[in-house]
């Protein structure tokens with residue numbers, strides 16, 4: 390069933406869904422079986438909200454030794470594409486779940502669904518209605534006023550059967566007729582006021598091609614697909630609570646296997662939107678570079694950004710399920726990832742914004758191989774050699790000409806430690822004559838401090854990273870900030886949309902960073918900690934052997950302070 394390693398995250402926590410399943414099992418329902426499904430509509434790429442549903446459904450199945458299906462809810466031919474189907478399959482697999490041979494399509498059931506529609510007509514529980522969409526809306530009534538019955542509601546069974554067959558045969562125009570359930574125009578639940586079950590849509594379907602010109606509505610197709618597959622617990626999000634009576638009504642009228650629908654609160658994350666419609670807008674209107682842009686909350690975006698499947702599974706387990714909507718901090722996801730990468734990722738030194746430093750008392754043609762630790766959390770990762778020479782680069786921001794009070798790194802006359810190398814002291818600042826910008830520092834080193842250790846107990850307050858100028862590679866790094874400036878992007882001034890909250894600075898690309906040599910051969914998918922800068926991964930799309938491109942997965946927060954405490 391996949392993802393067994395963190396099955397535990399879910400297992401130990403009880404939740405209201407498991408309580409319902411436990412009760413059903415105790416009462417001997419479904420012959421003791423548990424069978425769930427994840428039913429995406431292939432009208433966009435999956436996002437992290439879907440991951441919550443995927444993890445929940447697969448974990449429930451795993452925990453109860455049951456099964457979980459992947460079913461494409463492909464009943465709307467106008468918005469669905471094969472590209473989306475493929476991406477969804479890939480994302481589910483990447484997350485670590487395997488539906489084995491249980492990959493289904495609602496469109497595989499179109500024949501059966503049509504038979505069920507005929508059956509409802511024969512039971513006088515459905516009728517063909519000729520009202521226009523506007524009229525149907527008018528007749529429906531409101532929350533406070535009951536609806537009015539359609540003048541077509543009492544057609545005979547024969548007439549209804551004949552009309553539905555002719556709808557299917559393509560005799561009528563789009564939207565000229567619908568098949569409706571015959572329930573109750575006075576029901577307090579508007580969805581029960583004779584909802585539509587089938588509509589005419591003369592549009593080829595990506596799988597059934599031209600076979601159909603009538604398509605089942607979500608409410609009709611969904612419950613029956615669940616029933617056909619023998620699903621026992623149909624887990625969905627809260628917005629379907631009002632649809633549950635209709636789900637139950639259809640299955641009861643047809644006297645077929647009846648899964649139990651259970652609703653939970655959808656995942657909302659700060660600083661982003663989780664709606665396929667809006668994500669599609671961001672793509673189409675070029676706010677991002679595609680569905681897999683590393684800033685997107687899509688699974689393909691998170692994957693390209695460098696998130697691990699385990700971090701997403703653990704996150705979904707950690708946030709749990711509830712009946713109350715809430716907004717989760719992105720930090721919950723990032724913290725888990727930091728913990729994981731801290732243990733796994735090897736360290737490297739990369740200078741994002743280089744400032745040249747010449748070590749004036751270091752011999753011109755000398756190169757030394759110094760020893761650097763690959764992962765202080767895991768000694769089995771060993772060490773590597775980093776070359777040191779007379780000209781090096783350090784971060785621009787590790788130097789201040791007039792240091793402010795809490796700045797402990799390099800400044801004129803001040804000594805700092807170069808990690809794994811030597812203590813250096815800044816002797817001279819060279820500036821561009823025109824702009825006044827600092828272009829180079831001239832420093833001296835103390836040969837007695839090799840490896841970064843002080844021979845005489847002398848203390849330095851700052852430790853900075855560096856690379857040898859001659860022995861480093863020029864690389865691009867991409868730093869990301871949230872796609873939206875507001876915690877809740879939907880919070881807008883009147884007349885504006887969520888798009889007014891797009892963060893114009895969500896991507897910063899630095900094209901002339903300098904990376905230590907060993908990153909020349911960095912492979913796609915391998916994650917590194919760039920010391921003091923965060924966790925990075927090679928961008929799988931834009932990186933080439935000429936120009937390596939690294940995505941920052943997540944920043945480090947405070948870990949450097951700890952490193953400094955250890956080494957100081």
Ligand code: ATP
Pocket residue numbers: 427428429430431437438439441442624625626654655656657663664665666
């Ligand atoms: P969107 O609102 O993004 O368009 P959707 O609900 O239309 O999503 P579906 O393809 O119908 O997308 O969703 C498949 C499953 O994923 C459904 O069971 C749905 O309830 C669940 N799901 C969608 N969004 C979330 C979310 N944010 N949190 C948890 N589950 C979600």
Ligand code: MG
Pocket residue numbers: 430
């Ligand atoms: Mg939906």
